[in-house]
Amino acid sequence: MLYLSNTAFTQERIIDPNKIPENYVPQRGDYIINHFVTDFVGEYILSKNGVNFYMKLEKKKLCVDYTGVCYDRLYGEIEFKKQKKIIIGKKKIFTNHKITSSNHKNVTPQISSLIIDKNKTTLIIQDSIKNKSIEGILTKLENGKYSLKLKERGGTRVSVKEPEIIAGFTLPEEMILIKVE
Amino acid sequence: MKNILKKANYITLPASLELMNEEKNNLYITKIDSSQITWISYEGVTSFTFHINTLDDKKYNFSNLVIKLYQDKIEEYIFHYTPTEQWQLNFDSGEKLNYEGELLITDIQGNQISNNKGIGASCMMIVDVPCYGASCPCTDGNGQTFYVKITCEGSGGGGGSSGPGNPNPGGPINPGGHTPTDPNTGGGGGGNNNNPNPEITPCEIGKRLRVNIPFRNTMGILKNSAQNDNFEKGFLLKPNNTGSNGGYDYTEVNGPVNGDGININLQTGDQYAGLIHSHYEKEDMLSVFSVSDLATIWDMSLYGNITNPEKNFFLGVVTANETTYLLTIEDLGKFITFGDNNLANSDLKDILQIIYQNPPYSISSNKTNIHNEQSFAKLLKNMNTGLKLMKGNYTNFYGWSTVDVDNNNNVTTNYCH
Numbered sequence: 206m207l208y209l210s211n212t213a214f215t216q217e218r219i220i221d222p223n224k225i226p227e228n229y230v231p232q233r234g235d236y237i238i239n240h241f242v243t244d245f246v247g248e249y250i251l252s253k254n255g256v257n258f259y260m261k262l263e264k265k266k267l268c269v270d271y272t273g274v275c276y277d278r279l280y281g282e283i284e285f286k287k288q289k290k291i292i293i294g295k296k297k298i299f300t301n302h303k304i305t306s307s308n309h310k311n312v313t314p315q316i317s318s319l320i321i322d323k324n325k326t327t328l329i330i331q332d333s334i335k336n337k338s339i340e341g342i343l344t345k346l347e348n349g350k351y352s353l354k355l356k357e358r359g360g361t362r363v364s365v366k367e368p369e370i371i372a373g374f375t376l377p378e379e380m381i382l383i384k385v386e
Numbered sequence: 387m388k389n390i391l392k393k394a395n396y397i398t399l400p401a402s403l404e405l406m407n408e409e410k411n412n413l414y415i416t417k418i419d420s421s422q423i424t425w426i427s428y429e430g431v432t433s434f435t436f437h438i439n440t441l442d443d444k445k446y447n448f449s450n451l452v453i454k455l456y457q458d459k460i461e462e463y464i465f466h467y468t469p470t471e472q473w474q475l476n477f478d479s480g481e482k483l484n485y486e487g488e489l490l491i492t493d494i495q496g497n498q499i500s501n502n503k504g505i506g507a508s509c510m511m512i513v514d515v516p517c518y519g520a521s522c523p524c525t526d527g528n529g530q531t532f533y534v535k536i537t538c539e540g541s542g543g544g545g546g547s548s549g550p551g552n553p554n555p556g557g558p559i560n561p562g563g564h565t566p567t568d569p570n571t572g573g574g575g576g577g578n579n580n581n582p583n584p585e586i587t588p589c590e591i592g593k594r595l596r597v598n599i600p601f602r603n604t605m606g607i608l609k610n611s612a613q614n615d616n617f618e619k620g621f622l623l624k625p626n627n628t629g630s631n632g633g634y635d636y637t638e639v640n641g642p643v644n645g646d647g648i649n650i651n652l653q654t655g656d657q658y659a660g661l662i663h664s665h666y667e668k669e670d671m672l673s674v675f676s677v678s679d680l681a682t683i684w685d686m687s688l689y690g691n692i693t694n695p696e697k698n699f700f701l702g703v704v705t706a707n708e709t710t711y712l713l714t715i716e717d718l719g720k721f722i723t724f725g726d727n728n729l730a731n732s733d734l735k736d737i738l739q740i741i742y743q744n745p746p747y748s749i750s751s752n753k754t755n756i757h758n759e760q761s762f763a764k765l766l767k768n769m770n771t772g773l774k775l776m777k778g779n780y781t782n783f784y785g786w787s788t789v790d791v792d793n794n795n796n797v798t799t800n801y802c803h
Contacts, residue, residue, distance in 0.1 A: 222745040228795040229746045230768050237744055269737060271727040272769065276740055309733035319736060320743050329736055338732065359646020359670070360678025361618070361663070363685035365654050 217275075233273025236266070239321050242277040245343065249351060249382040257286040258380055259295075260316065260353070266303045279318035279326065280304065285376055292375060293333055313338075330355070334375040346381070354379045400453045400460050401494055401784035414441050414496040415464070418451060440464065440496065447474070451494070459597040459632075462784075463499065466490040493785065497801045583625075585695045588714040588774040589802035592786030595700070595712070596802075600632035605662060605783040608704040612664035617643045620663035624656070625693060634659060646670060647678055657693045658686065662702035673707035673755045674762040677739045680773070683713065684725040709755050710778040712786060720772030728769070741765070759789060760797040767791040776802070 220229075220237045231237070242264050251258040261281045268275040285293040298314045319327040319340070328341040337358075344352045355374050403418070417439040424435040432455040440449055446466040454461045469477070469487030491499045586594075595601050604621055611619040618641035623634040641648035648663060661682065665671040683701055686692050692699045701713040715721050728738045742749045747761040763775050768791075775789040777799055787799040 220745070225745050230764075230795050231746065239744070267737065267740070269741065271724075272741070274741075276744055278740065306727075306734060306737050309737065310731070313733055317736070319739055357645070360676065361620075361641070361647035361650065361682045362678070363650045363652060363682055363689065363691070365652050365689045365691070 231272060231274045235273075236275040237277075239277040241321050241323050241326075242279060242318075244324075244345070245279055245318075245321065245326050248385040249353075250385055251380045251382050255288045256377065257284075257289075258376065258382070259284040260382065262316070262318075265299065265301075268303060268305050270306045275303075277321070278304070279316075279321065279328070280314050281316045283316055283330065296333075316341075328353075329358075330376070332375050335371045335373070337371060339374055339376075343382075349384050349386070351382045351384055352379065353382055400462050401779075401782045403453075415439070415451065415494060416441060416443075438464065440466075442496065446490070460599060461597050462494050464492045464494060464496070466492065493801070493803065495785065495801070497803060499803045583693070583695065583698065585697045588712075588716055588776055588788060589786070591698065591700050591714055592712060592776050592778075592788075592802040595783075596785050598632040600636075601634065602783040604636055605702065605704055605710065605778075608662060608664040608702075609710075609780070612666050612704050612706040615664075615666055616668070617641045617645060618648050618664055618666060620648050620650070620661060622650070622658045623660035623662065625659045639663075644668075650682070652686070652689060652691045654689070656691055658691055659693045659698060660700045660702065661686070662700075662704070665703055665705040665707070667706040670751055671706065672749065672751055672758060673705050673709045674711060674749065674758045675701070675703055675713055675775075677735055677742055679703065679713070680725075680738070680771075681729045681735055683715070683721075683773075684729040687721075687725070704780075707755050708780050709759070710780050710783065711759075711789075712776040712778065714774050714776065715772060716774040717772035720770050722772075724769060724771045724773075741769070763789040763791050763797050764795060768795075 216234055218232065218235045220231075220235050222237060222239070245262055246264050247262060249258075249260040249262075260283045262279045263281055265278055265280045266275050267278040280299055282295045282297045283293060284291065284295045296315045298312050299308065313331055316328055316330050319329055324345040326343050328343055330339050330341045331337075332339050340356050340358050342352075342354045342356070344354070346352055355376060355378050357372070415438050419437040424433075434453045436451045436453075438449050438451045443449055443466075446468050449464055449466045452463045452465060454463075467487060467489055473486040493499060601623075608619055608621070620639045620641070622637040622639060624637065625633060626635045639648050639650050646668070650661075652658075663679075665673070665676075679701060683692075683699070686699075687696060696718055697715050699715060702711070703713075704710045728734050741747065742765065747765050749758050749761050749765070753761075759775075759777065765771075766773050766775055776786045777789050778787075779785045785801065787801045790798050790800055792798065
């Protein structure tokens with residue numbers, strides 16, 4: 206663990222996930238960093254057969270109000286065109302570097318990360334046409350290429366009225382993207 | 387004995403016998419002597435007593451396994467006897483007096499339930515039924531029915547339990563030779579409680595479910611599904627007024643094939659005492675409860691689909707990773723605060739997922755069962771969720787332990803006696 210003091214008001218403790226003591230309990234002010242997040246920062250494009258897809262991912266610091274603990278997270282925007290017609294337009298939600306969980310109460314980012322592992326990250330993508338969120342698995346391939354594979358979001362859901370389930374995705378189910386340096 | 391169980395619609399064998407059938411090497415009971423069984427039926431309560439050996443039987447003069455059947459329930463206890471020298475001398479010389487000495491009662495895994503020193507039982511019955519091979523006179527090959535009317539002056543004590551009356555609260559008798567039995571374990575008293583549905587502790591929930599045969603059978607169905615199906619299976623448990631079927635009516639709810647989770651559509655006003663479900667063999671399925679499982683309790687609570695009091699509600703899971711857990715609301719106020727901040731919308735649930743999967747918890751399908759269990763228990767404690775995790779016996783769902791986290795963040799499991 207590394208200890209750093211930054212602001213005049215609170216002491217921030219940077220927590221290295223590789224050096225966590227056995228019985229560590231996250232404390233308010235802790236910042237649990239992720240060593241793989243920067244690997245995914247950047248712009249990704251696909252241009253093929255009249256289909257154009259653009260995705261931008263930025264590293265931000267997500268701080269959870271309830272616990273006071275911060276994490277690295279990817280946020281971004283996407284654009285999807287078919288035959289030059291915009292189907293899903295870019296929608297940048299958060300401009301600040303630091304995002305809090307309360308920022309999420311009324312707005313939902315167009316794209317954000319869930320799990321960030323080595324060479325693979327799970328993204329949550331808003332499908333504004335189908336009015337639902339989907340999961341995208343972004344996997345690093347060779348030669349600067351990445352695979353973005355979509356799947357329906359899982360989990361048990363409880364409702365008191367018949368849920369309207371819209372199957373499928375507006376985006377192609379799998380895309381091979383090129384990361385723009 | 388199997389015939390008796392069949393007649394009474396007991397689908398599951400008593401756990402002690404079921405475990406012995408599996409011939410596992412790590413059992414607390416090392417041998418059950420079925421050549422001589424004492425069988426007592428009394429006012430709807432039936433008990434079978436076997437002489438047994440246990441891993442630690444050098445500590446006791448003798449030990450008996452008692453299996454008690456009443457209503458839809460099976461209860462199993464082990465009585466370890468260490469009589470006084472005088473009592474033993476009298477017994478050896480044929481003088482059968484009220485038992486005097488130490489009596490340790492454990493469950494079938496050797497966990498202590500009670501310990502009575504110097505107990506002097508005032509109701510004494512001796513029903514020995516030898517039964518040897520082909521000469522056995524018994525109809526089912528194991529024992530003979532005895533209808534015994536007993537009068538106890540009651541040294542059992544206790545009370546407060548709203549369970550059935552105890553026909554024999556005084557404790558064991560004639561331990562020397564497969565003695566009779568105490569169909570109950572000295573609790574007795576049968577307290578009166580005017581509240582038909584009082585709040586109970588997580589352990590109390592576990593203890594009740596331990597002896598609820600329909601519940602255990604349904605968990606068995608989930609276990610089978612978790613191991614063989616490619617979808618999540620679940621059951622909603624609605625309390626019935628009759629007390630039949632273990633007190634619950636079961637409604638099956640299944641998730642989509644190859645999907646995660648179950649879409650549960652509830653009617654406003656429908657109230658459930660529990661929801662149990664499976665996690666089948668799939669890449670992302672956890673060996674413990676998922677964020678969406680936590681959200682399920684929250685949503686059901688929000689929609690008023692949980693019976694009152696909410697603290698008696700339980701969420702259960704049986705996984706293909708050979709784990710089974712219950713989750714109960716230990717502190718409703720804390721749970722409401724936690725849910726409001728972490729489960730109230732899909733973005734907050736995603737953030738909770740980030741907390742789940744990041745250090746120090748790192749709860750994931752790639753981690754070991756024990757890692758996920760301990761991390762999940764720590765998360766529940768550290769995030770002040772108000773929820774209590776209980777771990778169950780995957781073999782037969784007999785017995786639950788709370789998974790507790792102390793102030794030093796150490797995890798212990800504590801069996802619910």
